[in-house]
Structure formats: structure tokens, C-alpha cells
Amino acid sequence: MSKYAEDYTISEMMAAVCSLQIKNDDVAFVGVGIPLMAGAVAAATHAPEVIIVYEGGGVGAKSRRMPWTISDTPTTDNALAATAMHRVFGDQQRGFITVGIIGGAEIDKYGNLNTTTIFGENGTYHHPKVRLPGSGGANDIASSARRTVIVMRLEKGKFVNKVDFITSPGFLSGPGAREKAGLLGDGPSAVVTDRGLFKFDQETKEMYLEAIYPGMNVEQIKELIDWELKVSPQLYVMDPPTVEQITVMRTLDPMGTVLGRKSLRGEIEPFDVYYNSLKKSYQSRTITL
Amino acid sequence: MKDKRMTLKEAVSKYTWDGCTLNIGSICAREPMAVAHEIIRQGRKNITFVTDTTSDPAELLVAADCFSRIEAAYIWIGVVGQGYNIRRAVEEGIPHHIEIEPYSNYTAGLRLMAGAMGVPFLPTKSLLGSDIITHNPKIKVIDDPYGSGPVALVPAANPDTTFIHVQRSDMAGNCQIWGMLGNDDYAARAAKNVVITCEEIVPTGEIRKIPNMTVIPEYVVSAVVELPFGCHPLSVTGCYWMDNPFRQEFIKASRTRDGILAWMDEWVYGVEDHKQYLDKVGRDRLAKLQELEQDNCMIPEIICRTREGM
Numbered sequence: 001m002s003k004y005a006e007d008y009t010i011s012e013m014m015a016a017v018c019s020l021q022i023k024n025d026d027v028a029f030v031g032v033g034i035p036l037m038a039g040a041v042a043a044a045t046h047a048p049e050v051i052i053v054y055e056g057g058g059v060g061a062k063s064r065r066m067p068w069t070i071s072d073t074p075t076t077d078n079a080l081a082a083t084a085m086h087r088v089f090g091d092q093q094r095g096f097i098t099v100g101i102i103g104g105a106e107i108d109k110y111g112n113l114n115t116t117t118i119f120g121e122n123g124t125y126h127h128p129k130v131r132l133p134g135s136g137g138a139n140d141i142a143s144s145a146r147r148t149v150i151v152m153r154l155e156k157g158k159f160v161n162k163v164d165f166i167t168s169p170g171f172l173s174g175p176g177a178r179e180k181a182g183l184l185g186d187g188p189s190a191v192v193t194d195r196g197l198f199k200f201d202q203e204t205k206e207m208y209l210e211a212i213y214p215g216m217n218v219e220q221i222k223e224l225i226d227w228e229l230k231v232s233p234q235l236y237v238m239d240p241p242t243v244e245q246i247t248v249m250r251t252l253d254p255m256g257t258v259l260g261r262k263s264l265r266g267e268i269e270p271f272d273v274y275y276n277s278l279k280k281s282y283q284s285r286t287i288t289l
Numbered sequence: 290m291k292d293k294r295m296t297l298k299e300a301v302s303k304y305t306w307d308g309c310t311l312n313i314g315s316i317c318a319r320e321p322m323a324v325a326h327e328i329i330r331q332g333r334k335n336i337t338f339v340t341d342t343t344s345d346p347a348e349l350l351v352a353a354d355c356f357s358r359i360e361a362a363y364i365w366i367g368v369v370g371q372g373y374n375i376r377r378a379v380e381e382g383i384p385h386h387i388e389i390e391p392y393s394n395y396t397a398g399l400r401l402m403a404g405a406m407g408v409p410f411l412p413t414k415s416l417l418g419s420d421i422i423t424h425n426p427k428i429k430v431i432d433d434p435y436g437s438g439p440v441a442l443v444p445a446a447n448p449d450t451t452f453i454h455v456q457r458s459d460m461a462g463n464c465q466i467w468g469m470l471g472n473d474d475y476a477a478r479a480a481k482n483v484v485i486t487c488e489e490i491v492p493t494g495e496i497r498k499i500p501n502m503t504v505i506p507e508y509v510v511s512a513v514v515e516l517p518f519g520c521h522p523l524s525v526t527g528c529y530w531m532d533n534p535f536r537q538e539f540i541k542a543s544r545t546r547d548g549i550l551a552w553m554d555e556w557v558y559g560v561e562d563h564k565q566y567l568d569k570v571g572r573d574r575l576a577k578l579q580e581l582e583q584d585n586c587m588i589p590e591i592i593c594r595t596r597e598g599m
Binding site: 032033054055056057058063064065068069070071072073074075076077078082083084085086087089090092093116125126127128129130131132133134135136137138139140143144165166167168169172177178181182183184257258268269270271274275278279282 | 315316317318341342344361362363364365367368369372375376379380386388389391392393394395396398399401402413414415416417418419420421424437438439440467468469470471472473474475524525526527530531532533534535537538541574577580581582584585586
């Protein structure tokens with residue numbers, strides 16, 4: 001049997017690619033959504049010693065259940081520490097967090113992220129076209145984690161020349177700008193999308209296409225991006241997720257709560273289906289402490 | 290030993306008022322939905338809400354027109370939905386336009402920390418270079434007088450009242466919390482009045498067995514309300530897990546203004562108090578939520594070691 005999965009969704013591919021950005025010796029801060037799943041997959045596969053830190057204060061949990069947010073109860077199941085939000089963010093500002101993974105709604109070529117507001121025509125901060133959640137901890141992660149990984153879907157109008165609102169700083173206006181602003185972290189190291197993986201040029205700090213997913217094509221990707229996208233001369237096609245990665249994801253997230261298979265469609269599962277599905281998921285996993 | 294016990298109705302009536310500055314502690318786990326319901330039933334208006342990140346309670350309080358202003362890092366319902374009510378308020382002024390003063394989670398915590406320590410502000414290396422500074426006139430960037438370059442200053446927050454839900458407290462308000470703490474240790478100390486809601490009131494002797502677990506001591510607490518399942522449909526570590534189907538109904542209802550008004554008629558205005566709400570949710574369902582949590586995490590029983598001869 002092939003080690004690669006044949007049947008997988010794009011969200012699962014994104015989570016798998018994102019998980020590979022986490023290394024065994026990382027202390028990783030993971031945000032809501034695909035980043036949460038990427039952390040769980042990394043810990044269950046190639047990075048068993050990674051310490052996942054959640055914003056609410058959970059450190060190094062070993063849980064049979066998937067956290068759905070950065071502060072719900074699984075974030076401290078069998079944890080190494082259950083501490084406070086200001087404590088883990090202080091640890092990050094101090095330099096202990098080696099990688100932070102965050103999502104975004106709008107991004108520019110320097111990796112500046114917007115999750116606050118889309119102004120629209122004649123819109124202002126207080127009277128925008130679309131209000132988004134705001135920073136949460138993303139600004140702090142983008143400011144002070146030693147490196148950040150960004151996860152977002154590549155859709156027309158989201159990879160723009162200038163974001164409406166810099167919620168989380170990337171390289172700001174280019175080389176030297178982070179240092180001048182006084183930021184501690186090194187800035188974004190990768191952008192994981194639903195079509196390919198992007199990285200940042202060491203000199204120009206500009207985002208470029210590093211690799212594409214199976215079946216994707218560069219020209220289509222270029223059309224979705226507002227700036228003149230540069231492509232790596234060593235561009236390659238990435239491997240699909242492994243059977244092992246997909247098995248972990250589907251066991252941990254049987255209802256697709258995190259990867260959005262159901263929740264995005266607004267389906268509501270009856271309570272008993274919910275209860276039985278979670279019960280079964282917990283029973284199928286053994287945790288060694 | 291002071292007895293600060295009262296009902297939720299009494300606590301909300303005494304410690305909230307029109308135009309007050311309010312904080313509700315924790316994030317997702319231990320966010321007391323029952324408090325939001327009671328504030329709505331008592332019809333409070335023009336509240337300034339000061340928080341870090343908040344989910345379902347703030348969405349509901351926005352829908353019920355209790356807020357005029359929010360100072361926060363994140364107002365939304367993540368993962369299972371989105372912030373339909375906050376979006377309607379900011380984008381369309383329904384039921385009422387709300388201004389949001391932006392922060393990040395760390396800097397919202399630093400505001401409470403400054404408030405808790407009695408200093409006017411704290412410096413940070415977050416926020417620098419971002420538009421959170423552009424659109425928040427209270428944040429100042431200065432050159433560190435000790436030479437590290439630019440630092441952002443965030444102002445202290447001292448809310449009129451903070452509500453914090455904990456697993457256990459004694460009747461004077463010595464509180465022990467299991468699981469993540471959010472910014473609750475500082476949120477309690479920053480506030481002028483602190484109302485503790487708890488799953489269980491325990492004898493002070495139980496608290497004294499493990500004093501390192503006491504996050505909030507009685508001298509910062511104004512009132513204690515015993516409120517089992519006070520966070521349903523959200524979770525409490527070691528007690529009960531999230532009721533997502535219930536939340537999904539709430540989120541679905543939130544898609545339209547009429548939908549959320551009807552939902553509030555049924556689940557907030559349509560019940561007398563929290564006990565009636567729980568009866569309506571169903572005791573069997575609540576027991577299953579307890580089971581889903583306690584299959585994974587239980588609050589340890591504290592047994593003190595004794596030396597022979599003591």
C-alpha cells in the first residue's frame with residue numbers, strides 16, 4: 001500500500017503541509033482552525049517532542065480530543081502546565097516560542113496580515129464594509145514568535161498589494177522595516193495555501209511560490225495574486241498527505257469541526273450523533289503519559 | 290469568615306448598571322453564559338465591554354443591545370461559526386452601532402495586569418508597526434529610555450465589574466481554577482467589583498488543602514454565586530464539555546436579526562432563571578456533557594499526606 005493517501009480534502013492537504021513546518025524541537029504556538037490541526041498532526045507523527053502552547057495558557061497537553069479553540073478544555077488535558085494567557089505571551093516576548101502559526105483573511109507580498117476589517121469603498125475603521133474578528137493573539141505571535149507560519153486560502157482579492165489594516169506584521173514595508181519598528185521576531189517564514197506553499201526571499205522579503213500541490217498550475221495561481229508573483233527556479237510538486245496524517249486528522253476530528261467539512265455548511269448534528277461520535281473518537285485513542 | 294453568597298439576579302442587579310464598564314473573564318472555557326443571560330434579562334444598556342478575547346457571551350450581549358463600546362482583541366465565534374451579531378452592529382448599526390477599540394490578546398492582558406498592579410500603563414514589543422496603533426489613540430509608542438528601541442505603551446484597565454466563573458470557591462470568594470487561566474488572575478484584581486460564579490461552593494478547609502491552586506483570594510471578591518453549568522453551552526475543565534449542537538442553533542439563529550430575537554425570546558426572556566434554563570436544556574443532555582469532559586479530564590481529589598504520629 002502506498003504511504004500516501006488517495007482520498008483527501010484540500011483542507012487536509014493544508015493541515016498536512018502546515019504540520020511539516022513544525023519541527024520536533026519546536027515550542028509552537030498554534031492559532032484557531034487549520035493551525036490547531038497542524039499542531040496535533042505534527043505531535044502525533046513526525047514531531048512527538050514538540051511542545052504545543054495554546055494562547056489561553058495550556059502547555060504541552062496530551063489529549064485524546066481535539067481542541068476546537070486556543071483555550072478550550074482539551075488544551076490542558078494531561079498538560080505539562082496550565083497557566084495564564086499573559087504568562088505564555090510573556091514567554092513568547094521573552095523568546096521561548098520558536099514558531100507561531102496563524103491564519104489570515106487578507107495578505108500582502110510582505111506577509112502583512114489583516115484579520116480586523118475590510119473597509120470597502122468609502123469605508124472607515126469604525127464604519128467598514130466587513131468587520132472581522134480582530135487580532136486575538138495573532139499580532140503578538142507575528143510580532144514576537146521567532147518565526148511565523150501563515151495559513152490561508154488563495155482566493156482572488158485576498159492576496160493584495162496593500163492590506164486595509166495590518167493586524168499582524170509581516171515584513172511591513174520590506175527589508176529592515178521590522179527591525180526599525182522594534183519587533184523582536186524574525187517574521188513570516190512560510191505561507192501555506194490551498195494551492196501551494198509560499199516562502200519569503202531572504203534579501204527582498206517578498207513572498208514567492210516555493211512549491212505547488214498535485215494537480216495545481218502556476219499560471220492559475222498567478223492569476224489569483226494582485227502583485228507580480230515570483231516563482232522559485234526550483235519549483236516542485238509537493239507530496240500528498242500520508243495515510244498516517246489523514247488517519248490522525250479523521251480520528252481527532254470525526255465531525256470535521258476543525259477542518260470545516262460540516263461547520264462551514266451550517267449543518268447541525270443532532271445531540272446524540274454528536275455525543276456518540278465524540279465518545280467513539282475518545283475510545284479509539286490511547287494516550288501514553 | 291465572610292459569607293458573600295447571593296443569587297445571580299442579586300449580583301447582576303447590584304454590580305451592573307447602565308453605562309458601566311464590564312469584563313467577563315476567561316475565554317471559551319469558563320465563559321459564564323448564564324451571566325450574559327441575566328444581564329440581558331435585567332435590560333442593561335450602554336455598557337463598555339473590556340476584554341481580551343470573547344465568544345458566545347459577547348455575541349449575545351451585542352444582539353441584546355447591552356453594549357455601546359468594546360475594547361478587545363477578538364469578538365467573534367471561531368471555528369463553528371462567525372460573529373453575525375457583532376458584524377450587524379459594526380457594519381449596519383443594528384441594533385445599535387458599536388465602536389471597537391482594538392488590542393491584541395497579550396496587550397489586553399497587559400492592560401488588566403497594569404490595572405491589577407495599580408500602575409498606569411505597561412510597555413510591550415507587541416503592536417509595533419501594526420494598524421492597531423493607527424486606530425487606537427490610547428496606545429503610545431515611545432523610545433525605550435533604556436535603549437531597546439521603540440516600545441508600545443498600553444493603558445491600564447480597571448473595569449467597574451468583572452464576572453469570573455471558576456470550578457470552586459468558598460463562600461468568601463477564595464477561588465481555585467483548573468485548566469487554563471486566561472487573564473483571570475489580573476482581571477479579578479483590576480476590577481472595582483468582582484462577582485465569582487462557581488460550579489461548587491466548598492468549605493474553606495478544602496481550599497486550604499491546596500493553596501497554590503487559589504488564583505483569586507477573597508479580599509478582591511465582592512460576591513459569590515453558586516451556578517452549576519453556568520457556562521453551558523461552553524465548557525468548564527473537569528466538569529462538562531462544549532455543547533456544539535446547541536451553539537450551532539444559536540449561530541444559525543444569529544444569521545438574521547429576526548432569528549436571534551426569536552432565539553432570545555425562547556432561551557433568555559422565556560426562562561425565569563438559570564435553573565429553568567437548565568431544565569429546558571435537559572438534565573440527561575447535561576449529564577452526557579459531563580461524561581464527555583470527565584472521560585478526558587477530572588479535577589483531582591486532594592488527599593493530604595500525613596506523617597506518622599501527627
